[in-house]
Amino acid sequence: MSPAADRPLLEIERLEVEFDTRRGVVRGLRGVDLSIGRGETLAIVGESGSGKSVTAQAVMGLIDVPGRIVGGDVRWKGHSLLSRSRARQARDIRGKEIALVFQDPMTSLNPLIRVGQQISEVLRRHLGMTRADADLRVLDLLEAVGIPAPPRRAKQYPHELSGGMRQRVMIAMAIACEPELLIADEPTTALDVTIQAQVLELIAGLQETLGLSVLLITHDLGVVAGLCDRVAVMYAGQIVETGSAEDVFERPAHPYTQGLIRSTPRLDDHMERLVSIDGAPPSLLAPPPGCAFYERCPIAEARCATLPPLIPIPNRTAGSVACWRATTNAWDSASVPPGELRAV
Amino acid sequence: MGRFILRRLGQGFLVVLGVSLVVFVAMRVFGDPAKVMLPLSATTEQRAEFEHLIGLDRPLPEQFVTFIGELATLDFGDSLWQRRPAMEVVFERLPNTLMLVGAGLGFAMIMALPLGALAALRPGGIIDRVTVIGGLVGLSTPQFWLGLLLIMLFAVQLRILPTSGIGGVSHLILPALTLALPSMARMVLLVRSQVIDELNQQYVKTARAKGLRFHQVLFGHALRNVMIPFITLAGWEVISALAGYTVVVESVFAWPGLGHTAIQAIQRNDLFLLQAIVFTVAIAIVLVNILLDVIYKFIDPRIKLA
Numbered sequence: 001m002s003p004a005a006d007r008p009l010l011e012i013e014r015l016e017v018e019f020d021t022r023r024g025v026v027r028g029l030r031g032v033d034l035s036i037g038r039g040e041t042l043a044i045v046g047e048s049g050s051g052k053s054v055t056a057q058a059v060m061g062l063i064d065v066p067g068r069i070v071g072g073d074v075r076w077k078g079h080s081l082l083s084r085s086r087a088r089q090a091r092d093i094r095g096k097e098i099a100l101v102f103q104d105p106m107t108s109l110n111p112l113i114r115v116g117q118q119i120s121e122v123l124r125r126h127l128g129m130t131r132a133d134a135d136l137r138v139l140d141l142l143e144a145v146g147i148p149a150p151p152r153r154a155k156q157y158p159h160e161l162s163g164g165m166r167q168r169v170m171i172a173m174a175i176a177c178e179p180e181l182l183i184a185d186e187p188t189t190a191l192d193v194t195i196q197a198q199v200l201e202l203i204a205g206l207q208e209t210l211g212l213s214v215l216l217i218t219h220d221l222g223v224v225a226g227l228c229d230r231v232a233v234m235y236a237g238q239i240v241e242t243g244s245a246e247d248v249f250e251r252p253a254h255p256y257t258q259g260l261i262r263s264t265p266r267l268d269d270h271m272e273r274l275v276s277i278d279g280a281p282p283s284l285l286a287p288p289p290g291c292a293f294y295e296r297c298p299i300a301e302a303r304c305a306t307l308p309p310l311i312p313i314p315n316r317t318a319g320s321v322a323c324w325r326a327t328t329n330a331w332d333s334a335s336v337p338p339g340e341l342r343a344v
Numbered sequence: 345m346g347r348f349i350l351r352r353l354g355q356g357f358l359v360v361l362g363v364s365l366v367v368f369v370a371m372r373v374f375g376d377p378a379k380v381m382l383p384l385s386a387t388t389e390q391r392a393e394f395e396h397l398i399g400l401d402r403p404l405p406e407q408f409v410t411f412i413g414e415l416a417t418l419d420f421g422d423s424l425w426q427r428r429p430a431m432e433v434v435f436e437r438l439p440n441t442l443m444l445v446g447a448g449l450g451f452a453m454i455m456a457l458p459l460g461a462l463a464a465l466r467p468g469g470i471i472d473r474v475t476v477i478g479g480l481v482g483l484s485t486p487q488f489w490l491g492l493l494l495i496m497l498f499a500v501q502l503r504i505l506p507t508s509g510i511g512g513v514s515h516l517i518l519p520a521l522t523l524a525l526p527s528m529a530r531m532v533l534l535v536r537s538q539v540i541d542e543l544n545q546q547y548v549k550t551a552r553a554k555g556l557r558f559h560q561v562l563f564g565h566a567l568r569n570v571m572i573p574f575i576t577l578a579g580w581e582v583i584s585a586l587a588g589y590t591v592v593v594e595s596v597f598a599w600p601g602l603g604h605t606a607i608q609a610i611q612r613n614d615l616f617l618l619q620a621i622v623f624t625v626a627i628a629i630v631l632v633n634i635l636l637d638v639i640y641k642f643i644d645p646r647i648k649l650a
């Protein structure tokens with residue numbers, strides 16, 4: 001019964017999610033394809049509203065009214081997590097084999113429950129531990145995520161912990177059952193810069209010691225470079241480019257990816273001007289039938305009004321792009337001037 | 345904790361002292377007890393004798409000191425109507441009111457939590473709609489009318505419950521229900537909207553992402569947070585009942601509690617009895633408030649005892 005060993009752990013296929021809102025149906029995800037292998041670290045990058053969090057929530061079964069999954073599938077080790085008949089199995093997997101760390105540690109913990117208990121809850125739920133055993137294990141977990149004085153901290157309430165500490169608690173909760181996949185949705189955005197690096201280091205360290213696969217959601221390209229094997233770029237509810245981190249950063253193929261990289265400040269060369277991509281992503285209430293980047297793209301042409309498929313990039317091992325005119329540098333070769341220039 | 349309670353008791357004592365000052369001023373400075381309590385036909389001599397008897401001919405500060413002294417010993421003077429110590433009447437009637445409030449609001453609270461939570465599980469669903477409409481009707485129904493309606497239905501038409509008075513459990517049902525329904529309506533609506541709110545909080549997403557079962561998320565996480573506003577409203581309902589609703593309900597059902605007695609004292613110009621009732625209710629309200637603070641402290645770790 002066991003699926004082929006080289007089969008990806010998590011496969012997301014043509015996933016479509018919609019939200020019913022007062023202004024109409026928001027098409028949050030419009031056919032997302034992704035997969036993560038064992039031990040792999042995949043980053044999803046993209047602007048705000050591109051659908052990164054919705055993707056993570058769909059995997060965790062957290063999409064509910066006003067949202068719904070209208071198409072596609074999410075498979076874990078070959079079995080669908082979405083099918084109704086396997087809802088119980090899916091719930092047993094979530095929190096145990098797949099765990100999620102949210103963006104905002106301030107609101108992600110229950111304010112009325114001791115942090116130790118919030119961690120031990122997972123252990124009792126999935127591993128059937130007794131309260132006493134779970135409480136002991138909580139201390140190890142707190143230690144593992146670098147929280148000093150675990151016995152004291154375990155008895156504290158979330159408001160008694162700093163943001164960084166709370167995020168460590170969230171991570172301890174996530175790794176409690178030694179998951180195979182850790183999804184981290186912008187785990188550092190809400191934290192101080194100095195704490196950000198520590199939390200990322202922690203995740204990287206845990207990945208190494210526990211052999212975790214990690215799905216890291218971020219809009220900070222700087223974070224991705226050091227930490228991830230592969231990158232998927234999202235735009236307006238779709239994946240527009242995937243590839244090894246090196247390929248995506250050094251040889252981006254999609255004009256949007258190129259624009260994104262151009263607009264990221266680089267520490268090593270502070271004289272460079274910051275360039276932002278002109279315009280805004282299309283409304284997901286009525287997304288264009290063709291390429292979503294059409295309006296902002298410097299090299300758009302007539303055929304871009306039909307949707308480009310996500311196809312493998314020639315001569316690359318694991319790279320794909322959804323662009324009819326993928327080039328090495330859309331912005332410099334463009335006849336149109338690039339977006340607004342801002343001095344840094 | 346002990347120190348906190350002591351401190352709140354001290355503050356409560358000050359509140360009661362403040363109430364006593366207000367009552368004193370209202371009665372002795374602006375009011376004229378002799379005029380109120382004696383019949384219109386009383387002669388000037390009778391009035392003077394009465395005023396001397398209860399000390400109204402003394403200077404005001406001296407009267408106040410005496411007044412406070414009497415309060416301290418729970419000596420509110422004799423009820424003119426009952427011709428016995430006012431406090432004796434109060435102690436006789438107080439348990440009836442406590443029984444009514446306890447049964448009525450206890451029922452309301454026990455019903456409101458599951459009903460509100462059930463409605464919140466499917467906002468806009470059939471249970472939710474029925475609950476919301478029922479809640480809105482309940483909270484806009486005048487209590488005296490509700491009482492009469494219940495009497496007509498259960499006592500007059502169906503003849504399964506007594507119309508009024510006090511006796512066994514059967515006598516308690518209708519007045520308790522009359523007291524309960526409007527409070528329950530407010531509580532149900534609050535619980536419903538709070539549960540909807542809490543289920544949308546990020547920590548609930550965390551709990552669900554942990555793979556917790558739905559009942560664990562609801563009872564273990566969301567409802568705990570709902571208890572904070574719920575306790576606030578429940579406390580407010582208890583205080584409102586003591587300070588007002590029971591007056592109406594007890595009068596409709598001739599339930600011999602403090603509220604009904606207060607109305608009788610007013611009708612009979614029995615100022616001393618009325619005073620005794622006002623103080624008792626004030627003290628009860630202070631105690632309820634302290635109890636609320638203690639409960640908050642148990643539920644919400646963010647509250648610092650001060």
Ligand SMILES: Nc1ncnc2c1ncn2[C@@H]1O[C@H](COP(=O)(O)OP(=O)(O)OP(=O)(O)O)[C@@H](O)[C@H]1O
Binds near residue numbers: 028
């Ligand atoms: N509960 C919801 N109701 C309506 N629309 C929603 C809801 N949740 C998400 N969306 C829509 O789905 C789209 C994708 O949202 P998502 O939260 O995944 O963006 P994101 O890429 O995570 O952005 P950010 O970087 O700001 O976190 C957005 O257009 C958003 O408006």
Ligand SMILES: [Mg+2]
Binds near residue numbers: 052053054185186
């Ligand atoms: Mg997001």
